[in-house]
Amino acid sequence: MMRLDARTAEFEAGFAALLDQARETTARVDAAVAEIIAAVRARGDAALLDCTARFDGWTPAGVGALKVSAEEIAAATAGIAPGLLKALDLAASRIERFHAAQKPEDLVVPDPAGLTLGMRWTALDAVGLYVPGGKAAYPSSVLMNALPARVAGVGRIAMVVPAPGGALNPLVLAAAQRAGVTEVYRIGGAQAVAALAWGTASIAPVDRIVGPGNAYVAEAKRQVFGRVGIDSIAGPSEVVVLADATNDPRHVAVDLLAQAEHDESAQAILITDDAGFADAVAAAVDAELASLPRGAIAGESWRRHGAIILVRAWPEAFALTNRLAPEHLQLMLPEPAAALREIRHAGAAFLGRWCPEALGDYVAGPNHVLPTGRTARFASGLSVFDFLKRTTWVEASAAGLAAIGPAAVALAEAEGLHAHGRSVALRLPPAG
Amino acid sequence: MMRLDARTAEFEAGFAALLDQARETTARVDAAVAEIIAAVRARGDAALLDCTARFDGWTPAGVGALKVSAEEIAAATAGIAPGLLKALDLAASRIERFHAAQKPEDLVVPDPAGLTLGMRWTALDAVGLYVPGGKAAYPSSVLMNALPARVAGVGRIAMVVPAPGGALNPLVLAAAQRAGVTEVYRIGGAQAVAALAWGTASIAPVDRIVGPGNAYVAEAKRQVFGRVGIDSIAGPSEVVVLADATNDPRHVAVDLLAQAEHDESAQAILITDDAGFADAVAAAVDAELASLPRGAIAGESWRRHGAIILVRAWPEAFALTNRLAPEHLQLMLPEPAAALREIRHAGAAFLGRWCPEALGDYVAGPNHVLPTGRTARFASGLSVFDFLKRTTWVEASAAGLAAIGPAAVALAEAEGLHAHGRSVALRLPPAG
Known part of the structure; x- marks a missing residue:
């Protein structure tokens, strides 16, 4: 964990180092991915079966085994605790409501020269949703990726999810069902991306592919881009918390660790104007780490990428935040709305001391797929706009x-x- | 030119071939581009001077010579004919008005659980605009790329344009001035993209780079993507014209050739329900080609990629158009607005017989930077949305x-x- 003090001469160099910190090394997998895509284009479903046996640890009985049937979904979801299904439904309803409010109106623009001009929004025909099968198989991500497409009016939402041993996460299937996913295939990796982009005899091609994945999936999305649209390639997650000394240090500490527990490359940064509060949060982080189930991951993230920055006054904190352009921003200050007006770049903001970022990960309503790694300078979170396109017209x-x-x-x-x-x-x- | 008749058995195979036609071969320049970007990152302005001498055919006197001064712009634009400046101003005013109408409102979303949710739009801080220096140095492109950024509220718009021999196109400079470009540099190629993305001592970095360029520029944009945002890599231009026999065949022929004259890879397609009209347009194309200054280019495009498709009825034409998802669509039919409602995918539509696509290239108001190569299935033309980003918030x-x-x-x-x-x-x- 890095401690920086804006009153010191070495601050600017330290902050610049924080900004430039590389938090990810991307493996070079382009040749392997190109080969997989070529195989799926050439041999279709047969290549999907081969790749699944080779990479996903199970051998499908045939092409029919790749598609998850409605009966399988019903059977898998039958055992989910009703309380959990109710939580999933509350989340889905709130996400739907927020994204419905984003839907833009068509324009007809008055024209002094007597022409008629306009702009019309239409939904994409078909979208592919990649869902990772490993540790990051999150039902909340299914809701966050599929619901904006559904709200936009996309007709086909085809989900792919690798199924190690053929088995799927029941809550992921329940989320898919609740979100209006129209097809589920138990395939993954570059082969799944290739199938969505180019189509096979059993899987119709889509127009855009969204959702997180490993290095192979990210590279496959890069390679099929142009043929289909893709979302941005997400980097490690991050949070910046602005908090004054009136907050409970333990709340702030757990908020920082909620970010850090994602993975070792995640980043959590506290900016405060009170040195004593900074010390108290640092101590609380150490105390909480001891009892946290994912403490090893969170501790590694905090040691490698965590930071506590001490500023003289809040305008300085706002300026540093704009340079960081964080994915998530918590404003735990007496007037958080006024503070937000000083922020030009952030993916999502959480205002006040009762609004931990985790609320936004699940149930608040706005999307949790957000721009990382300072890209909030020019990019935005996932939204209905990602599933609509515009046609301008002139008469x-x-x-x-x-x-x-x-x-x-x-x-x-x-x-x-x-x-x-x-x-x-x-x-x-x-x-x- | 390909003639297809929807009444024939071989139609579907022919149309599928048209859809899959590759109209561009991309040179592999990734290694050369990576080297140039690394040089600019390592040596900054010194590398820019080297690359300019090496690739752009002139040797700048020093770093100061790379920036185009206000005096130079004033001197270069002083000789432009007043009528031409007036045309440029009419175009700019109409483009501004249309794009201003696109500006979205911030949202505050009512919440049944008593939270406050919202979404806020903010402009990017700084944008880089690439303008090609060769045959495609179009003042209209400067307006179309810079004005949406200006309307969005972008503070810095830095334009780069290679200057063979150091000289610049006066009308391009006039367009930059009218469009609110804040800085102009006479640099080009991958080195200009690298300078915009990473910054040098004399050029501050930007957040997003837009504008067309050659294979080196396109590859450089690909390589800096992530560090900055980029626009989509445009392919060759195309038009689909739906026209019935009540139209003047010569009008349709010239509209097709206006597309074909862009370059040999451009594509112009007529869909009609009247075989005699199809013949008349084909004959008129040949006749017009003879007198067209860019007839060699347009003729090559028409022979290689042009098509005339005969349909039995208009619903068939609408369905084929949706499969083509054209960049430009002219609807020269008695009820063009009704026809547009049947079209799901098109970058820009031009309605009626008095609305040639060229009107939209210059003065109609909507943007002429549009999705090519069937990407209108998921992508949209340039707009103020490209220069804004969203921050969602929860309290x-x-x-x-x-x-x-x-x-x-x-x-x-x-x-x-x-x-x-x-x-x-x-x-x-x-x-x-």
Whole structure:
């Protein structure tokens, strides 16, 4: 854990080092992935069966075994505790409500020259959702990825999830069902991404692929990009907590550890204006680590990437936060809404002392798929906008064309695009 | 040019071949580009000077020569014909008005559990705009790329443009000035992209890079993606024209050629329900080609990638159009607005017989940077949304947390993320 003090001369160098800290090393898997994609394109379902036997630790009986049937889903989800299903439903309902509010209106733009201009939003036809099968098989991620697509109006939502030994996580299936996933396949890795992008005899191709995955999945998404859309490749998760000394140090400590327990590359940063409070939080982190089931992971993250930054005044904290552009930001300050107005870059903000980031991971309503690694400077969390696209349109009458056409002709000629100019000029009334 | 007739047995195979037609071969330049980016990161401005001398055909006197001064812009634009400046201004004003209408509102979402939820839009701090220096140095592209950023509220818009021999296109500089570009550098290639992404002593880094370029520029954007945002890598341009026999065949022919004159990889497709009209357009294309200044390019595009498709009825044409998902779509039909409702995928639509696509390239108002190569299935044209990002936020009171917190705890425990659960549970009132 790094301690930085804005009052010291070495602060700027230390903060710059924090900003540049590489938290991930990406394995080079491009050649292996290219080979898998080529195999799926060439041999379709047969390649999927081969790859599943080779990489996923089980041998499907045939192509039919790759698709998870409605009966299997019903059987798998029957044993889930009702309280847990109720929690899942509360989460889904709140996520749906928030994302429904994002849905944009079509535009018709008034035009002084008498044309009619507009912009129309339409949903994608089909989306693929990658769900990791290992330790990161999170039902909450299924809700967060599938519900915005469903709210946007996407017709087909095809989920792929690797099934080590053929078995699936029942709560993941329940989440898929609640979120309106239309098809589930027990396939994973680069082969699943290839099947979604190119299609096979048994899996129809989709238009966009979203969802987290390992290095093979990330590289496969990169390689099929263009053929289909993809979401951004998420890096390790991070939180910045701004907290003054009126907070309970233990609350802040557990909030930091909630981030740190994701994996060893996660990052948790506290910024405070009180040295004593900083010490108290540091001590509370150590105390909490001792009893935390994922304490080894969280401790490693905290030692490697954690930081406590002491500032002289809050404007300094806001400026540092804008440089960090964090994925998650907790504003545990007396006037958190006013503080948020000073922040230009953050994926998601959590205001006040009753709003731990974990609330947003599950039930608050906004999406938990967020821009990491300072990309909140230019990127946003997942939303209905990711599952809609825009068509702009123009309707011109002869009079409208006559009003603005000559300018188009002049510019086309200046650019040396004479057929462009001629396509307008031919339709203009004779000069007179 | 391919003639297809939907009444024939071989139609589906022919149409599938049209859909799969590869219209571009991408040179492998990744190693060369990686080397250039590494040089700019390591040596900054000195590497920019070296690369400019090596690749751009002129030797800058020093770092100061890379930046285009306000005096240089004033001198270069002084000689532009007033009529042309007026056309540029009309285009800019109309593009501004249309993009201003796109600006979304912040959300505050009512919540039944008593929390406050919202979503806020903020502009990017800084954007880089790549402008090609060769045959494709189009002032209209400067307007289309820079104005949405300006309308979004981006503070810094840094333009880079290679200057063979050090000279720049005056109308490109006038467009930059009109569009609110804040800095212009006469650099290009992968080195310019690297400088925008990583910054040098004389060029501050940006958050997103947009604008078209050659294979080196496209690969450089790919390689800096993640460090900064990028726009999509545009492929060759295309148009689909739906026209019935009441149209003037010559109008349709010139519209097809306006697309074809862009480059040999461009594609122009006519879909009609009248065989005689199809013949008339084909003949008119040949006649117009003879007198077109860029006839060699347009002819090559038409022969290689052009197509005329004959359908039995318009619903068939709409279905084929959805499979093509064209960048540009002209609907030269009696009820174009009704036809547009049948189209799910198109970058931009032009309605009626008085609305050639070239109007949209220059002055209509919507953006001319559009998704190519069937990517309109999932992608959209450039807009203010490309220069804004969203921050979602949640504010919870103790009562709000108590209402939904237990569900978060249940889901966190089910996912094995105990610090997540604990960060919520610690703040809940004692169970009683």
